[in-house]
Ligand SMILES: O=C(O)CCC(=O)C(=O)O
């Protein structure tokens with residue numbers, strides 16, 4: 059099969075690339091094969107080898123019932139909500155409702171949205187999901203013979219690598235009957251899409267994703283015995299090779315209780331989508347999130363790093379930087395922006411929904427906000443020091459970035475879509491403060507400060523060049539202290 063070469067993951071939003079592919083495709087569709095088509099297994103083996111199916115009958119019956127009951131309870135308690143995510147600079151609601159469970163203090167970032175975990179294994183509803191995660195971690199790749207025996211028990215865990223350490227579980231739910239509109243799958247004509255074509259983001263490179271699928275109102279395996287049910291009434295997974303319109307896509311129907319894995323580099327070389335069946339459906343997707351910048355411990359230690367440069371005057375209580383180096387200032391500014399935009403605003407944008415079913419994050423968020431407030435107060439004296447021009451430049455770039463990001467979050471919080479949410483779920487533009495707030499030395503709106511720093515830098519540049527020319531004109535040859543000062547500005 060002659061395909062265009064797979065592009066790196068970050069090309070997935072490459073508009074130009076997409077446009078060109080669509081143009082090449084014209085009115086045609088990319089072909090795809092399902093289980094009843096000839097050549098299905100060969101296609102799977104040759105182009106989708108990282109996809110592994112584990113039938114529902116290989117999962118213990120009690121586990122099915124506990125997990126399924128837990129899903130229903132989580133939904134009844136209102137834990138599953140549609141995310142207001144960002145796709146190509148626009149806000150959209152996900153069609154599926156979601157909840158993130160996982161290691162305490164972990165987060166998962168997708169489509170510019172940071173989800174915060176509800177700790178797994180603490181509450182009664184999370185325990186079965188933890189058991190499921192455990193069961194899915196111990197898997198091995200069935201050989202050919204086993205694959206033909208559809209209900210073979212999985213044997214011992216893969217000894218070469220040991221069990222997988224999934225750290226987050228993203229639960230999905232959708233009831234097609236409750237949706238007013240469901241998009242059609244555009245490239246292959248596979249049917250209605252619950253989740254559009256994508257690569258899973260924010261994963262450890264080549265780590266597997268394990269998915270458990272539960273179609274409601276069908277006992278595990280039940281649907282298969284009814285021949286009148288057409289393939290399209292099943293929930294299905296669509297897969298295709300990324301940036302390739304020649305290799306046929308693959309369509310995998312799932313019975314309730316089935317699990318599938320995306321292994322090796324399947325997620326990065328291929329895209330997948332979820333095609334809606336007739337029933338409501340839950341899926342529980344277990345992942346190894348790349349968390350080097352995504353845990354509470356990480357961001358807390360970043361704040362400590364910045365705050366260790368802060369000196370508090372014991373008499374006045376005012377704050378200043380200990381080391382007046384441009385690199386120190388830059389570090390503090392970066393951390394300031396990181397905690398504000400990657401944590402506080404991400405958290406509050408999702409409204410008060412977290413507190414409804416999980417108080418775990420309330421305290422840490424208060425603490426992060428008070429660290430952030432200290433960083434706000436640090437700015438006052440940040441402009442003193444020897445290397446003022448460099449300091450001003452560093453400050454200018456951090457402030458400009460902060461200003462733009464604050465505007466974006468403001469707009470997102472006040473968008474028409476955001477207004478449709480009930481008060482408890484509606485985005486909160488936090489932190490926010492008025493111009494006359496005595497605790498906040500810097501204003502929320504940084505436009506004026508930015509223009510002041512800009513004009514300062516401009517005047518320095520003018521001054522320096524004037525002085526240089528006038529000094530040259532008066533034929534100063536030996537370095538003059540003033541000249542030294544100016545060149546350091
Ligand atoms: O529901 C599924 O089977 C997969 C969902 C999915 O692709 C996702 O959540 O990223």
Ligand SMILES: [Fe+2]
Pocket residue numbers: 256257258330
């Ligand atoms: Fe996915």
